[in-house]
Amino acid sequence: MLLMLYLIAITAEAMTGALSAGRRGMDWFGVVLIACVTALGGGSVRDVLIGHYPLTWVKHPEYLVLTSVAALVTIFIAPLMRHLRSLFLVLDALGLVAFTLIGCMTALEAGHGLLIASVCGVITGVFGGILRDIFCNDIPLIFRRELYASVSFLAAWCFLLCQYLQLPDEQAVLITLFGGLLLRLLAIRFRWEMPKFVYKDEP
């Protein structure tokens, strides 16, 4: 089930990446590259930081093909995308929580403790979007949007708590997915935001 979710998640993230590239008027090659970076960048950063080789897409090059195809399809159905915004918000929320879960599991399997596992979860969840924004020369969006990274953080700890309470893996995954998705959608609906820190050098 997690694999299915992962495939849906990387497809959805690839399509949001492709739209970002389109907003900058990039050529098709750039669109494909930004899509792959958005979809697979978070997991790659995690794996490089904890030295977990080979990377997912090196082991499964078919994921690269999937994200590239998703990017090219996006180019052709772009006029439709405007009507699918709600669907993509849900898919994006699902992807965020699924990435976070997979990041936590990967770190735990590699023998890391809870703190590093939660950090790996958040990195997997949000770094794809951060890299997308750096490549497109934007200030990373995730620091300005409604609870996004925070959802990833809370989902990571929810999952780790379930593990700590020795719930079976499936229950832990389902509880985290449901809770994380709900929190994210409520945050979008009611525009919940983290407090912002605004600092000016001159008073």
Add this chain to the structure above:
Amino acid sequence: MLLMLYLIAITAEAMTGALSAGRRGMDWFGVVLIACVTALGGGSVRDVLIGHYPLTWVKHPEYLVLTSVAALVTIFIAPLMRHLRSLFLVLDALGLVAFTLIGCMTALEAGHGLLIASVCGVITGVFGGILRDIFCNDIPLIFRRELYASVSFLAAWCFLLCQYLQLPDEQAVLITLFGGLLLRLLAIRFRWEMPKFVYKDEP
């Protein structure tokens, strides 16, 4: 011969990197850093992603010295550089194809399949320039220029096809170099471009 090409390529790329830093008015240290990142960054990203240690410049620190010296020389001959634009376009095209070839070979030697080898070729070819633009806070140029990343992509597959057909290595290298260089120069001459994807949120 490929080593000779590699040395020419990193020198030329270091010099284009130094000019980019100069356009932003950086100090000499920034010029050297941007030059090294431009010349050696593509190979470094590739090696980190496939876990191929030690990195080229860690094993051969003399390449770092070469790119640093090239950067410093560029500062002094900058007024000349304007008259050498055509030469640098050719050297840059040569570097693009040579980097791509080396990236493919490195991946094949490390035991990766054709798809990952082609991706490694493209990463080696274009990521130096992408990193240069990120460090200089520009939108990566390669997504806006005439067939650039695409030349790298086609050169990679041309080389891999030659390998698949079991041509001797030298022939495969020569065919790819010649074909890639020709395609790039034709693309510059006739301003061939990839189609662009322009997306606006509001219709």
Add this chain to the structure above:
Amino acid sequence: MLLMLYLIAITAEAMTGALSAGRRGMDWFGVVLIACVTALGGGSVRDVLIGHYPLTWVKHPEYLVLTSVAALVTIFIAPLMRHLRSLFLVLDALGLVAFTLIGCMTALEAGHGLLIASVCGVITGVFGGILRDIFCNDIPLIFRRELYASVSFLAAWCFLLCQYLQLPDEQAVLITLFGGLLLRLLAIRFRWEMPKFVYKDEP
């Protein structure tokens, strides 16, 4: 003693990172992330480039907690920070030299030569700040400020020279710290700058 210095340095760097995030009006999560990247990013880039696993903060997750707490504290004492500028300039200078020393030592212990050790020293010293500026979408400051990267470079070679002369480690560290700190503070006081390279495409 070097550990004490390291802890002071990452705390000070985390706080300067948090202020940068505040200048961009990021939310609390972004502030913590930028603080961690600023404080621990230089060492992480070094370790990834030379394949030195596990990374410092993966082995000692308590450093992540320290930098996160420092970032959150910064949010609350921000109005005070304006009066502590001189203190932070000194702490930042201390951090720069301490990071450089630690980077050199790590590379030497991993068996690398003098040139790579000096490069690792500079990367550890300056890349945290470079990553901070890339995440905040600025042109990296270090290429525009008074001797900053150059201090790191000279400190690295000062330390390596002491090692070469077979001075005891403590003496080498003390000489480098004192010399580097002095040079940086003099550079700030008298606005010493590296010459800049300004290049325009049109004459």
